[in-house]
Amino acid sequence: IVYSNLIRKYFKNTKPIVLGGIEASLRRIAHYDYWDDKVRRAILFDAKVDILVYGMGEKSVLKLAHNLKTGKDWKDIRGICYISPHPKEEYTILPSYQEVKGDKKKFISMFHTFYINNDPLTAKGLCQQQDSRYLIQNPPSYPLAQKELDKVHDLPYEREAHPYYRKGGEVKALETIKFSITTHRGCYGECNFCSITVHQGKVIQGRSEKSILRESKLLTKLGDFKGYILDVGGPTANMYGIECQKKLKSGSCTDKRCLYPQFCPGLKI
Ligand code: SF4
Known part of the structure; x- marks a missing residue:
């Protein structure tokens, strides 16, 4: 969050900023934060970045770099999340951040749906409303051979x-x-x-x-x-x-x- 906000402040034209690694990956939807002792929004919203690569990420990073370089659309790449003004039609909608932040049962239900959609062979894409906008999570990358x-x-x-x-x-x-x-x-x-x-x-x-x-x-x-x-x-x-x-x-x-x-x-x- 700190680094990406500094990039936004001092290198205003940097676009896109892509977040990755285990910390970002585990904070990709609304999540409990031990330090704040509260449920926080998906990290894309607080870090003000454009794209989040989750999981081990090698395949997603390569595909994303290729698509950005060649000007192709990147929004269907597996293993990434991004912000959208609307939910994606065929994706599963998780309970919103507003709903889960004060309701433990809703939080459990959100996590269960998130958890069972982690297998690349069966996972559906997910959406979660954060503020007026939505987090979009594409299905995970396939495992490496x-x-x-x-x-x-x-x-x-x-x-x-x-x-x-x-x-x-x-x-x-x-x-x-x-x-x-x-x-x-x-x-x-x-x-x-x-x-x-x-x-x-x-x-x-x-x-x-x-x-x-x-x-x-x-x-x-x-x-x-x-x-x-x-x-x-x-x-x-x-x-x-x-x-x-x-x-x-x-x-x-x-x-x-x-x-x-x-x-x-x-x-x-
Ligand atoms: S069948 Fe395979 S995936 Fe299912 S519980 Fe057994 S070991 Fe796990």
Whole structure:
């Protein structure tokens, strides 16, 4: 919110401003804000930006950049949200911000509809009135294929803190990730307190063993490598390589959970 408002103030002609990342993604509809202890509007409205990319976003960002560059319409791109004066005709309408901000039952109903519309194979687009205008959320991006995910992880990342922050001393957060390897993304755990599913989706997308080994070798060549890799895994439990064919073909079930109260036989290990 602060950065985009500063851009608006000092670089008035910047257009469009596109917001992304996990914070923006999880605040894409009306949401509870712990710091303010209240329900806030969709972040697009407070940050005064033009487009929000939600989820992991690689496909949406590439398509959006392409369409903006070539002057094509971008409003149907999956995995994005934007503001509109009207709801979109075939999209599902969520209870409005005004309705959910003071009514817990309405909030629960809003979240339920939002939650069951997170699977790219079955999700409908969503609209939510915020003030006199509407938030439009297009259906999510499709998961990355293994080759695509390998490509993302094979990019030449810097693997260092920005020199601006280095000046202030060691960056603690880097210590835990610099010598760790991400093997997969997504989660079908559905723990009620966790938000990873509405960001990364329920489908497990795993890297190939070759790609994981390539990164392991690369880490051993970094100057401060101490001889061990701290962690190999995903943001979730170890779901690497475990998926359900039914989910991949026709989307996740809305009437039962994959792991609770028991492990669904649909998951093949
Ligand atoms: S069939 Fe089982 S494992 Fe597959 S999506 Fe449904 S609950 Fe999950």
